[in-house]
Amino acid sequence: MNLLQTEDLVASYGDFQALFGVSLAIEQGETVAIIGANGAGKSTLLRTICGLLRSRHPTDVRFDGKPIGSLEPEQIIALGIAMVPEGRRPFPSLNVEDNLRMGAYCGRIGPWTLERIYTLFPNLAERRLAMSPTLSGGQQQMLAIGRALMANPKLLLCDELSLGLAPIVIRDIYAAMPGIRDEGTTILIVEQDIQRALRAANRVYCMQKGRVTLQGRPSALSRDQIKLAYFGV
Amino acid sequence: MYWINTIIQGALVGGLYALFATGLSLMFGVMRIINLAHGDFIVLSAYLAVVVINCIGVNPLVALAVVVPLMFGVGYLLQRGLLNFTMGSDILPPLLVTFGLSVVIQNVLLELFSADSRRLQLPWLETASVRIGDQLAIGLMPTSVFVVAVIVIGGIEFMLYRTDLGRAFRATSDDPDTARLYGVNNRNIYALATAIALAVVSIAGVLFGIRTIFDPTIGPARLLYAFEVVIIGGLGSLWGTLAGGIILGVAQAIGAAFDPSWDTLAGHVVFLVVLLFRPRGLFPKTFDP
Numbered sequence A: 001m002n003l004l005q006t007e008d009l010v011a012s013y014g015d016f017q018a019l020f021g022v023s024l025a026i027e028q029g030e031t032v033a034i035i036g037a038n039g040a041g042k043s044t045l046l047r048t049i050c051g052l053l054r055s056r057h058p059t060d061v062r063f064d065g066k067p068i069g070s071l072e073p074e075q076i077i078a079l080g081i082a083m084v085p086e087g088r089r090p091f092p093s094l095n096v097e098d099n100l101r102m103g104a105y106c107g108r109i110g111p112w113t114l115e116r117i118y119t120l121f122p123n124l125a126e127r128r129l130a131m132s133p134t135l136s137g138g139q140q141q142m143l144a145i146g147r148a149l150m151a152n153p154k155l156l157l158c159d160e161l162s163l164g165l166a167p168i169v170i171r172d173i174y175a176a177m178p179g180i181r182d183e184g185t186t187i188l189i190v191e192q193d194i195q196r197a198l199r200a201a202n203r204v205y206c207m208q209k210g211r212v213t214l215q216g217r218p219s220a221l222s223r224d225q226i227k228l229a230y231f232g233v
Numbered sequence B: 001m002y003w004i005n006t007i008i009q010g011a012l013v014g015g016l017y018a019l020f021a022t023g024l025s026l027m028f029g030v031m032r033i034i035n036l037a038h039g040d041f042i043v044l045s046a047y048l049a050v051v052v053i054n055c056i057g058v059n060p061l062v063a064l065a066v067v068v069p070l071m072f073g074v075g076y077l078l079q080r081g082l083l084n085f086t087m088g089s090d091i092l093p094p095l096l097v098t099f100g101l102s103v104v105i106q107n108v109l110l111e112l113f114s115a116d117s118r119r120l121q122l123p124w125l126e127t128a129s130v131r132i133g134d135q136l137a138i139g140l141m142p143t144s145v146f147v148v149a150v151i152v153i154g155g156i157e158f159m160l161y162r163t164d165l166g167r168a169f170r171a172t173s174d175d176p177d178t179a180r181l182y183g184v185n186n187r188n189i190y191a192l193a194t195a196i197a198l199a200v201v202s203i204a205g206v207l208f209g210i211r212t213i214f215d216p217t218i219g220p221a222r223l224l225y226a227f228e229v230v231i232i233g234g235l236g237s238l239w240g241t242l243a244g245g246i247i248l249g250v251a252q253a254i255g256a257a258f259d260p261s262w263d264t265l266a267g268h269v270v271f272l273v274v275l276l277f278r279p280r281g282l283f284p285k286t287f288d289p
Helices: A042-049 A073-079 A096-106 A114-120 A122-126 A137-149 A167-175 A177-182 A194-200 A223-231 B002-031 B038-056 B060-081 B092-113 B123-127 B140-162 B164-174 B176-181 B186-211 B219-233 B238-258 B260-277
Strands: A004-013 A016-026 A031-036 A061-063 A081-084 A155-159 A186-191 A203-208 A211-216 B129-132 B136-139
Touching (some): A016 A042, A031 A223, A073 A081, A073 B176, A081 A137, A096 A137, A096 B164, A114 A122, A114 A137, A122 A137, A137 A155, A137 A167, A167 A177, A203 A223, B002 B136, B002 B140, B002 B219, B038 B060, B038 B092, B038 B186, B092 B219, B123 B186, B129 B140, B136 B140, B140 B164, B140 B186, B140 B238, B164 B176, B219 B238
Parallel strands (some): A155 A186
Antiparallel strands (some): B129 B136
């Protein structure tokens, strides 16, 4: 059975429709990347999966076989879907450790603890009492990932991990992914950086204008196929 | 000695003002709601104590055991059933709704209890005092109120900075959407914030009723004091709120020492001076990245 499945998923911001029938299926243990240009609907898709946006029908999104399309975000994380939001969004008046503890608020038990997060990201351990706005962009991204892991999710959603970060920092962040995957966590990454996405994922979906235009294993996709699916020209 | 006495009395009254302001500060801090009915909830609590005292014949301090949980429940239901629906990017709806509540509470109280002034009787505590030297006596009542204020503020600070619930309060205050992503039920957090705010308000209301006379229309003036205390102390810091209460209390006491009719005026002047030179208050804590 698929861990996450969307079927003909439609989502809108008010009158503006952003997703036009997106179907995808992710199995337990996979790392899947969604690539696409700005406005392709990648982030909208993640926001719909984690409950910040409502899907049209409750059964449009299924997790572990159960329909979750009508649930609130606070119910969805309790089931085991944690989101690393676009722009990282640390809680500015909380220090690093309190930010991480907020990830554990839903009370899910599992392998990830404060100590494990600090081992994964030693940078955070050094700055555990620092207020989050004083961190560098890369450290904030690590904090956002660590906070989501503290919820011990079955499925980790990562929205634009590389946005606004230096290449060397992006490399450090992606270096943490195998360690996360080894704990059995399924990962769904939204990424504009195509090369980065192809290297990190077992499987890639390409989106354009709210639709899936291409999917497959990175090794099976040619440059031209991706170019066509990405830009539509 | 006269001036020391004046300042001490003023500072002790400041404890009551800090209690007035704590609920207002908490609701604003967590939800960015300014509760214009805040003062009327102070008065409502005092009247609830009147009812409890009349019904079961206990003294006002025992009545607190009924009034505080009752107002906690009122706060929870008020937020869950009404104020949550007014919240959004626009700050105007909650202002209008709480303004409406203020009018409704005043008129219901007028209808039920008439415009007569009331007072909660607690004779032994009102008059008891400790003499320090020849010219200085500190009343047991104002001192108790001040101690209660310190305990209540300390308790809320502990909750905010040392518990999971408090962390969720702060996270929700920072970024409600992201807090929801990590399992925080906003509507419940908001309801708890208002519940705690009104529980504190009810303590303040009963102590206020023991200290002085009240009638259904005096709520808005208490709201004004609460505002001034929050602004003087600085937003987001409850110990700052206590300091703000003390400053307002001392200012009023010194004003009254010159001329009894100057007490409120002196408080307003100090408030304006703080607003002019330290618009963020004396001890601001809200974090600006």
